[in-house]
Amino acid sequence: MNRRRFIALTGGALTAAAILAACGDNTPTSGTVATTAATNATTAASAATTAAGAATTAATTAASATTAAANVAPNGIKLVLLNQSRGQAAALEALAKTYLAQTGVEVTINTAGPTDYLQKLQASSQSGDMPDMYSALAKYNDMAPYYKAGWAMNLQPEMDKGWSKNFSSSVLKQITWKEGNPQGLQPGIYGAPWEINTYAVLGNPTIFKKAGLDLSTPPATMPEFIDQLKKINNSKSAPFLLASSNTALFIQHYVSNFLTDDEISQTFGGKLPWKSDAWRNALQLIVDLRDAGAIANNALPTGSSDNATGEKEFFNVQDLATYYDSAVSISVAKTTAPDFTTFISFPLPKAGNGKLEPRSVGGFGRGMAINPKGKHPDEALKFIKWMTDPAQEKQMFDTVPLLPANPNALDTSKLSPQVTGFSSLVDKTQVISNPLKAQVNEAMQKGIQSLVLKEKSVDQVLDDLEAAQRS
The missing domain is CATH 3.40.190.10 (Periplasmic binding protein-like II)
Structure with missing residues (x-):
């Protein structure tokens, strides 16, 4: 998948995703991404045939x-x-x-x-x-x-x-x-x-094998995962991707290595600062993935169908090694790519320097x-x-x-490898009492895209989040 083709697929601009975020709640739940996944034209067209x-x-x-x-x-x-x-x-x-x-x-x-x-x-x-x-x-x-x-x-x-x-x-x-x-x-x-x-990582064992890696035992820590993504990049395959609309969820998921649910909720409610070591560590992950060459085409898909674009690359084109998505994606795969049954799901690897057991975003x-x-x-x-x-x-x-x-x-004894990673997180999900403000979600999406494109530093993005929280 070359960069020109990728950009053509993503269409839209980040502002479209931001407008959508401003129009509705982006609380980390299945409904948000389920909506994103289900609304894409690719899913709808393929669904007609199945x-x-x-x-x-x-x-x-x-x-x-x-x-x-x-x-x-x-x-x-x-x-x-x-x-x-x-x-x-x-x-x-x-x-x-x-x-x-x-x-x-x-x-x-x-x-x-x-x-x-x-x-x-x-x-x-x-x-x-x-x-x-x-x-x-x-x-x-x-x-x-x-x-x-x-x-x-x-x-x-x-x-x-x-x-x-x-x-x-x-x-x-x-x-x-x-x-x-x-x-x-x-x-x-x-x-x-x-x-x-729940949210987890989808993995294509065939692409891992091409890079000399065995996905039968998924990576347990983020340093291990990034090292594998480097090898996949060197094998000329696309290593990792997530939709821009899911970046706030991704960061919220990862920051649970450093913060309790109550501390995350207090941050969302404006009672704790965004500019802290915990959120700095979470955003640094984007920088680490970028510098490792792990982000496919050095850009995240944007626009109202951004998650649909990523799912298409993983399920239909099958040229993407890993993709961060929700459990709803399993039904998308069954509808749009029923013959692709070799992929697996596994939990987002924990931080190497984490203080807590990570918990997935998601819930009911x-x-x-x-x-x-x-x-x-x-x-x-x-x-x-x-x-x-x-x-x-x-x-x-x-x-x-x-x-x-x-x-x-x-x-659980009868689950397929496609479902196992998601199901393992059912009892390990965050319970957040305060929803993330739409303005902060928009700032998070823009900020993470700017990190990927080397336009801003982590601290500059944190400043933007603080400003959005006060708005």
Whole structure:
């Protein structure tokens, strides 16, 4: 992949990514990158060619479940779910058929897709014609207005009655809106997720082998990883890449080698300074990767489809050795490159001089919020509870795939190498109470790109982050 071709692929400019960041929350969660991954044109085009196969698989699974269940005549109750994810649409539709057979309740899956979802949700709220249920994303600033306007049932009482058993303790912490949250929302739980998202490194063993390296034992420390990336660069292959839109997540992930979750959260809230040794060490990693020749083409992809560009290079072109991405990328690979099954995932290597065990960014992914003003909120609650039971989450994992939020739905002994790295981080994710400000996220993206291009120093970028925090 030459530089000219790479630049043509990335299109757009950094300002486009910055504008997107300013328009919505970039809190490190699966929803943010899931949206980025799913919105790209490459995924959408390739998905069209494989959708029939995915739908058939999901339908077959549903048919089997339906046969096993007692067929119940439709009872006239109809629910509508506004779904954000195209990648999960076939699995949701299959589960809706199973639910109809078991309960007689008809659930219509209205899939908007990640590009149009928030626009459709806003239009529905303004017209007062909200669906019975809608995708609850881990994008706090985007979802809070609907929750505050009374369009989401507080699920805390149901959790207290025993529903909480379907979620890990870390997920429960992440989905709970606490007193004094920056969005001013009443304390409670307003969405129930069925997936968990973590971030890790995707690796192509074939490219490692070309450089005389064996990826069967992934690098454990960052110095070891960088040394391997140098050898890959010397073998004339592209070593490493991450999307510009994921750079803040990448730095947040790495700084956990030096800061606790509370210290990261306090930094995001403006109570601790950005200009500290911990954040300096984290940003220095970009400089070290740059100086080692580890960053493919000496530039990060930018623009609204930057993550899609990186995923295309890794999954479709297959000329990239490693790529930093979220667990959602596994479903992207299954959709766009179903024959590429030799890649693996592994945790981001820990810092050689780290003081703490690193924790992944991520946490809860997509799920559902219930409209308490709908015609059948109690029936919608029954459906969402059913969706988070182990059997349904396991079916979602098998057909999408995704990491289930219900700890009883994941059999770690049967995981593929593509999923193992992500799943190993499920209990090692950060729990951050303060979201990263959009202005800081924008400054982080611009600053890291400037480090890659040798336009600014680490301390200059830290100054920019301090200024953005005060703005």
